[in-house]
Amino acid sequence: MIYDFFFKLTGSNFLADVIQSLLPLFIFILPFALFAVLFERKVSAHMQDRLGPMRVGYHGILQTIADILKLIQKEDIIPTLADKPLFNIAPVLVFAGSYAAFAAIPFSSAFIGSNIDLGVIFIIAASGFVVAGILMAGWSSNNKYSLLGAMRSAAQIISYEIPTVLVVLSIIMITGTTNLLTLSEMQTGHFWNWMIFGGPQMGLAKFIFIPIMIINFVIIYISTLAEVNRTPFDIPEAESELVSGYHTEYSGMKFAMFFLSEYANMFAVSAIVTALFLGGYQSPVGYLGNLFGAHWLIPIEQFFWFTAKGIFFVFVQMWLRWTLPRLRVDQLMALCWKYLIPIAFVNLLIIGLITVL
Amino acid sequence: MNIYDIVFYLFAAITVLSAFFVVTTRNIVYSAYYLLFTFFGVAGIYVLLGADFIAMVQLIVYVGGILILILFGVMLTNKITSVEIKTGSVQVVPAAVGVALLAGILMASMVDTKWRSVETAMPSATTQGIGMLLIQQYAIVFELLGILLLIALIGAASMARK
Known part of the structure; x- marks a missing residue:
């Protein structure tokens, strides 16, 4: 484990804890956000038959760094009638909420921020802080568009949390664990042991599980997409009606924090879907480390597979964003309450019956 | 005093201070947000006591559910900023008697109870x-x-x- 390594290196529990908890931020979220912003612009550009940013560096690969340098120099504007303390705390609260989720994400068998027993439930609990932060940002801006965007966002996140939790519950019922590391370890072997293909056990139950699991996967993907406020569920930011929702009044680094937490959230929900359904950090075909007898290679390969699956789902989110139109508020609520929740309940019932029998 | 003690006092301070501000502040939105920190501090204390499940449920139910509902209610109300919340003191003598009685009962039960303090290495999952x-x-x-x-x-x- 990486913790033991840092413990040996520094010789103190406290320092090892601090380094371990900062690791996902510095080696993962910041580089990922740099990459993802450029990736999003390139994906959108190529989908619309454009080239996207081309000027800074080869095919614009340094564009995001230039943008960040610009954002750092920007003046930090606080509206006169805004509620200053809440206005300043809100971006921090939103980012803290989305960063907290990374504590329980198993990047590889050697690295998980904190191997807590209630990993999945912790991630769901941490998203409550994001909602509170978004409401705080919307209210303190003293702007009706911000407030409307924040209310829509909070209503949407709370509604779509229900199908997410129902699907997570069905996974917990099958595997009997809420620990994401154990859950990933259970799906070891080849890709037919992943939860989306019915889980690790063989027999009749596996074949009944396969269609249910694929439906569950689609439900959780749609509802997590809504929880991160991405198109087609981006009515909180609907730029044609609300300017840009709850971060309309933010500028400079505070805006950058919202941006960072949006991309961190995108990866976090992809990582949850990956860990629950697609074997987490497990390789679909086996490890090079086993082939060559180099066992130190396996955690690195696992890290590669985990980020590859996560980034693939981030790519699908971007793909959907530039393909589908935005949903109306009533359509959004109808999709959640009339379709996703009943289907998730039926699936939960069937899975419960099968696991009892 | 090891690191766990420091973390405990941190969470305890967050809980007590924010709970104090919840009842003293005049702005209803502020008191809702101070309540957020109270819930957070209580959840932290649960974790330190080894009650991981209760801590998570505390966060899901109170922060993710009740607090958001309160905020919704407050923000959907018209003219929230101009609502005068009475935070002055009325009926001082009966209140003082009640508080003194409650504090006495709490202190007595705290002192009289034989707390079981077991040295455990690491609390297991509950x-x-x-x-x-x-x-x-x-x-x-x-x-x-x-x-x-x-x-x-x-x-x-x-x-x-x-």
Whole structure:
């Protein structure tokens, strides 16, 4: 484990804890956000038959760094009638909420921020802080568009949390664990042991599980997409009606924090879907480390597979964003309450019956 | 004083201070947000006591549910900033007597109880134990609570339809 390594290196529990908890931020979220912003612009550009940013560096690969340098120099504007303390705390609260989720994400068998027993439930609990932060940002801006965007966002996140939790519950019922590391370890072997293909056990139950699991996967993907406020569920930011929702009044680094937490959230929900359904950090075909007898290679390969699956789902989110139109508020609520929740309940019932029998 | 003590005092300070501000502040939105930190501090203390499941449920139910509902209610109300919340002191003598009585009872029960303090290395996970208790020893209570929540749900839905 990486913790033991840092413990040996520094010789103190406290320092090892601090380094371990900062690791996902510095080696993962910041580089990922740099990459993802450029990736999003390139994906959108190529989908619309454009080239996207081309000027800074080869095919614009340094564009995001230039943008960040610009954002750092920007003046930090606080509206006169805004509620200053809440206005300043809100971006921090939103980012803290989305960063907290990374504590329980198993990047590889050697690295998980904190191997807590209630990993999945912790991630769901941490998203409550994001909602509170978004409401705080919307209210303190003293702007009706911000407030409307924040209310829509909070209503949407709370509604779509229900199908997410129902699907997570069905996974917990099958595997009997809420620990994401154990859950990933259970799906070891080849890709037919992943939860989306019915889980690790063989027999009749596996074949009944396969269609249910694929439906569950689609439900959780749609509802997590809504929880991160991405198109087609981006009515909180609907730029044609609300300017840009709850971060309309933010500028400079505070805006950058919202941006960072949006991309961190995108990866976090992809990582949850990956860990629950697609074997987490497990390789679909086996490890090079086993082939060559180099066992130190396996955690690195696992890290590669985990980020590859996560980034693939981030790519699908971007793909959907530039393909589908935005949903109306009533359509959004109808999709959640009339379709996703009943289907998730039926699936939960069937899975419960099968696991009892 | 090891690191756990420091973390405990940190969470305790967050809980007590924010709870104090919840009742003293005049702005209703501020008191809702101070409540967020109170819930957070209480959840932290639960974790330090080894009650991981209760801590998570505390966050989901109180921060993710009740607090967001309060904020919704507050923000949907017209002219929230101009609402005068009475935070002055009235009826000082009866209040003082009541508070003194409550504090006395609490202090007495704290001093008299023989607290079991066991030196444990690392608290183990509690989810499985809680689940077993709920479906074996307390099965009837658990089911009754479920029915109660269902009644509340149906009642809320039927009131909303009118």
